[in-house]
Amino acid sequence: xxxxSNTNICNESVFNSVFKSNxxxxxxxxxxxxxxxxxxxxxxxxxxxxxxENCAKVTPEKAKSFLYTVANNLYLNVLKAEKxxxxxxxxxxxxxNESPEFIMEGNxxxxxxxxxxxxxxxxxxxxxxxxxxxxxxxxxxxEMEGVSVKAIEKRIHLALKSLREKIDGI
Numbered sequence: 001x002x003x004x005s006n007t008n009i010c011n012e013s014v015f016n017s018v019f020k021s022n023x024x025x026x027x028x029x030x031x032x033x034x035x036x037x038x039x040x041x042x043x044x045x046x047x048x049x050x051x052x053e054n055c056a057k058v059t060p061e062k063a064k065s066f067l068y069t070v071a072n073n074l075y076l077n078v079l080k081a082e083k084x085x086x087x088x089x090x091x092x093x094x095x096x097n098e099s100p101e102f103i104m105e106g107n108x109x110x111x112x113x114x115x116x117x118x119x120x121x122x123x124x125x126x127x128x129x130x131x132x133x134x135x136x137x138x139x140x141x142x143e144m145e146g147v148s149v150k151a152i153e154k155r156i157h158l159a160l161k162s163l164r165e166k167i168d169g170i
Contacts, residue, residue, distance in 0.1 A: 009063055010055035018063045019048060025136075029144060030071045032129035033122070039078060047071040068144060116166035120159050127152055128159040 009015055023044060031040035047070040051058060058066045117125055127145065130136045131152075136144075138152045145152070 007060055008055070009051065009058050009060055014060055015052060015055065018051070018060060018067075022064050022067055023048070025140075025144065026067050026071050028130065028134045028136075029068060029126070030075055032126050032133070033072075033075050034078070043071045043074040043078070046074055065146075112167055116163050119166060120162055124155045124159040124162070127155040128163075131156055 007014065009018065026047060027040055027044045030043045031037060034040050034043070047067045050070045051063060051066060054066070117129075120128065123145070127141055130141050130144070131138070138149045138156075142149045142152045
């Protein structure tokens with residue numbers, strides 16, 4: 001492990017380089033888990049703050065892994081807190097100027113899609129969204145997830161199979 005000033009995360013230029021090369025992929029990784037841009041931004045920001053706070057302990061080679069781990073842990077903590085909040089939240093109806101039929105069809109499709117995606121195991125959903133929405137290659141996703149390319153291929157295959165079964169006409 002090198003601790004020279006030019007290869008230390010505590011060096012501002014090295015930290016900026018790590019930020020520029022990883023912030024977008026960490027954001028997408030967490031966004032696909034959260035499904036909420038604001039929460040994903042918060043998680044990414046918090047992950048980089050924690051990286052800066054622990055800059056002396058984390059090497060540049062381990063920074064990417066550290067960021068994914070911290071961001072995923074933040075996601076899990078927020079998810080746990082939201083489950084508690086949802087127990088006590090009131091569901092309110094929103095009024096719009098769209099026709100009731102249009103709203104109903106849109107809601108049915110959205111619900112069907114969300115249910116199908118939510119029914120996927122987390123690893124399949126994340127892998128599927130990273131590949132199909134973000135355009136990540138299997139090798140990139142495998143590196144992010146810490147698994148083999150074959151495992152990513154299997155996840156995509158299973159996700160597509162499940163989605164086809166649950167959503168007719170897509």
